[in-house]
Structure formats: structure tokens, C-alpha cells
């Protein structure tokens with residue numbers, strides 16, 4: 049069975065409200081306006097350092113403070129998960145895919161500490177044989193190295209399932225088909241990401257995986 053690797057934020061879980069809360073706790077200490085949810089979503093996708101850089105610029109904070117802002121953001125990042133939820137049917141679908149025999153992995157730009165925390169909180173940990181976060185290697189997506197490392201651990205290349213421009217670029221750089229979940233944090237039109245397939249309902253993923261793996265066999 050073909051290996052499947054998933055992105056996390058905006059793909060398996062809707063975590064933007066908790067990321068927004070962590071960001072706004074930091075911005076509050078600087079006396080500037082909080083981020084809206086739309087701003088937060090537009091800053092997610094390229095990892096925590098890039099998120100904080102975008103947040104700092106949007107609120108005109110001094111560049112010299114970026115390191116402190118990042119440290120404060122990471123310290124308060126998703127300590128509880130009250131505002132986060134898996135998208136509908138994520139757990140059921142992962143269970144079906146695993147029962148069908150697909151090796152499953154996770155490749156996210158979220159820092160690895162909070163990644164393990166949120167996976168555990170929602171009972172997602174047991175599904176994944178390999179997990180790589182945004183600070184696991186010296187490079188992060190869209191560099192293909194993290195995604196390659198997860199597929200290597202799973203025993204071979206397969207399909208990457210994600211929600212963003214970053215995920216599409218990462219899959220393309222590695223030369224694996226990209227499956228787009230359309231309800232996440234993408235900024236462009238779905239067709240601009242040139243996915244092998246797209247879906248808005250996790251219940252449909254097993255049949256899409258079957259179709260694409262028949263095509264690529």
C-alpha cells in the first residue's frame with residue numbers, strides 16, 4: 049500500500065484560533081492591536097519564525113525585537129488546545145487508511161514540541177509511524193528534505209496531503225503527487241496549486257487515494 053504523509057495545521061486540525069490566541073498574548077504585551085483570524089490564517093504555513101516575522105511587520109514592531117517576539121510566541125504556543133479541533137472525519141479516515149494498510153506519516157512546519165502535544169491531545173499520535181516538525185531538521189518546507197525524511201522512514205515515496213501553497217511546492221520539489229484539502233489556510237485558487245486531486249470532505253479521501261495510486265502505479 050502506498051505511503052501517505054499529512055500536513056497538520058489547516059489539514060488535519062483547525063488550529064488557527066489557538067495560534068491567534070498565542071500571537072495576541074504576545075502582541076498585548078507590546079500594546080498593539082490583536083490579529084484578526086483572517087490575518088492569522090494568512091500568516092500560517094511557512095513555520096513559526098515566518099509567522100512571527102509577518103506578525104511583527106503587520107504591527108510595525110522593531111525588527112530587533114523579532115527574536116524576543118519568537119521566544120515569547122513559542123513559550124505560550126498552544127499550551128492548551130481549547131480553540132483547536134480536528135476537521136470532521138479526520139480520525140475515522142486515518143483509521144480506515146491505516147486499516148487498509150497504508151503507512152502514515154506527518155510532515156508539518158509547526159514546531160515539533162507543540163506538534164507532539166496537539167497530536168497526543170486529540171488521540172492522533174498512534175496513527176503516525178514518522179513525524180517531522182518545522183524545527184526537526186535545519187530546513188523546513190518548502191525544502192523537500194523534511195518530507196523526504198518522512199517518506200524514507202515509511203519505506204518509500206507516496207502521496208502528500210496538505211492545505212497550502214507551501215505543501216504544494218514541497219510535494220512538487222520532491223516529485224510526489226499532492227492532494228489538496230480545500231478547507232484549510234490556502235491563499236490562492238485550488239487550481240493554482242496544481243494538485244493531483246482535491247477534496248473538502250475527509251470521508252472521500254480513501255477513494256481518492258485508491259484512484260491516484262492506481263494511476264501512479
Ligand SMILES: O=C(O)COP(=O)(O)O
Pocket residue numbers: 055056057058091092093094095096099155156157158159182212
Ligand atoms: O506552522 C505553520 O506555519 C504551518 O504548519 P503546517 O505545516 O502544519 O501547515
Ligand SMILES: [Mg+2]
Pocket residue numbers: 055056057058059093210211212232233
Ligand atoms: Mg498546513
